[in-house]
Amino acid sequence: MSRFVIIGNSAAGIGCAEGIRTVDKDSEIIIISNEPHHTYSRPLISYLLCGMTDEQRMKYRPDSFYKDNNITAMLGCTVTAVDPAAHTVSLDSGEKIKYDKLMYACGSSPFVPPMKGLDTVKNKFTFMSLDDARALDKALSPDSRVLVIGAGLIGMKCVEGIADKVKSITVVDMADRVLPSVLDADGAKLVQSAVEKHGVKFLLGDSAKELFPDKAVLNSGAEVPFDILVVAVGVRPNISLLKDAGADCNRGILTDDTMKTSLDDVYAAGDCTESFDITVKNSRILALLPNAYMQGENAGINMAGVSRSYNKAIPMNAMGMFGYHMITAGTYEGDSFCESDGTDYKKLFFKDDRLMGYIMIGDVSRAGIYTSLIREQTPLSSIDFELIKHHPQLMAFEKTERSAKLSESH
C-alpha cells in the first residue's frame, strides 16, 4: 500500500486520481486543494454567470466522487512547502503529510501586470476561479459599465458570461485582433463582428496607460469610463512550491513523458507544466483542460507502477461566443488552404506532408478528424487530401485504414 498525495483538485489532479485508480484500487489517495469547493470545471465560470449552468451542474465529477474512489479530500488547505528529501508536504495548519508519490497540479493564476493607477480602482476582478466569478457577479448591475482588459480566451468568455447583465462592455487589447492565441486575422474579424452585434465595443492595438477610479486613459489617448474592471491579460503557471523544492523549471515545471519531474517520486501535470508540443517540436506551456486531464491521468498510471508515455500533446481549443463556434488546433505554419462564405470559415495549414494546424469557425462539424491528422502526424500523401480539405471525413483514408477505424474495436 502506497500513499499518493495530489496537490490540486482540478482537471490534472482529478485525472491523476482516476489514472491511479485504473491500476491501483486500494492505496491511499489524498487530494489537497486551497479552494474549499468540490471539484468543479473552471472553464464553466462564464456559463455560470450567463445562467447556462449552475454550481451543482458545473461540478467536474459527481458529489460521490471522492467516496466512490476512496479519496481523502482536504479542501481549503494550502500547501506551504514540499520537502522532496523527507517526502512530505507542509500545510498552512502546520501539519505535515507524508507521501510515497506526489502529484503537483497547482495550475496557473491570473497575471495582473503593473498598471499605473490600478490601486485606485475599487471594483477590479480577475476571471479564473469560482470565487472570482461569484465576486464579479455580485458587483454587476444592469447599469454597470465594464472594461475588460484582454481579448484572449478568458476575457472573451467573461464578456459572453456578463453581456446580458450589464449596460456596456468595452474590451481593450494590445493585440490587433481578438483571440490572438487561436485565430488568424481574418477569422478574428468574423468573431469580433459577431460579438460586436451583442453591443460589445472593442479597442484593439491599444492598452491602458493609466487607470483612475472610474475611467481608463489608453495609450491612444482614448478614455473609457467604467464601473467594473476585469483584468484578463493572461495566466502564469504556479510553479513556486516545486521550484523552491529544487525541481527543474523553465516557465513551467519540466517533466519527462511519464510526467515525472526532476525530483524523485514527484510528478506534475496541467497548467503549471510544460508539454512537448509535437507540432512545433518544442516544450511549451499548453494550458488546456484536455491536456491537463491527460497529463494527470498519465502521471497517475505511472505513479501506480505502470509505465506509459504521454507524447501527443498539441495546442487545441474549442469555444463559442453567443452560439458562434470555433475550433482550432496545432500551429499555423506552412502553406494554407482557406474557404469562407462570410459566416463559415476554415483554414488549414500544411507543411512537409503533414497537417500542421487548422481553424474552423461557424461550421465545426467533424473537426476532430483534422485534429487526429495533426495528433497522429498522418502523412497527407497517404490520404485523399483534396477530398478531406473540403470536409473532414473518413472516406479520405485508404480502404484498409477505414476498415481498421470502423471494423475493429478501439
Added chain:
Amino acid sequence: MKRVYVNEKWCLGCHLCEYYCTFANSGVSSMVNALKDKPLRPRIRVEEHDGISFAVSCRHCKEPLCVKGCITGALSVKNGVITVDSNKCVGCYTCILSCPYGCISPDDSGHAISKCELCTKNACGEPACVKGCPNQAIVYEDRDVTDTNKEAAV
C-alpha cells in the same frame, strides 16, 4: 463488449440507419410523426463518395479522447458505453474537437451535444440502426478480443 461495426462492402448507401436512429431517439411513437418535416439529426451518418458508402457512429473507444477532454464531466463511460449528461453539457464542443472519427454533433438546442449511446437510453434497447439495416452493412457484435477472453474465462 458489443459495439456497432461496419461492413463497408455491404453498405447500399440507403441511409435507413440515419432514419431509424433519428426515430429511435425522438421519443415519438410513430416514425412518420418523428421524421416528417423535422430536421434529421441522426447520431450515425453515411459517408458517400465515388460509389463507396459506409455508416459512421461512435466507436465507444476504450481510451476515449472525448471523455478525457470533456471540460464539464458531462461525458462519461457507463458499462463501456460513452454517454452524455445533456443537463451538464454546455455545448463547448471540445469533444467535437477531440473525436478522431467525427462522431459527435451539436444537438437541436445547440447548447449540448448528441452522440450514439447504443440506444441504451431509448426504448429500442439495442442499436436501431443495426436492426434497420437491410444488408448487414452495420452489425452489433463483440469484436473485443480481451473482453471475449475474460468472458470465456468466467
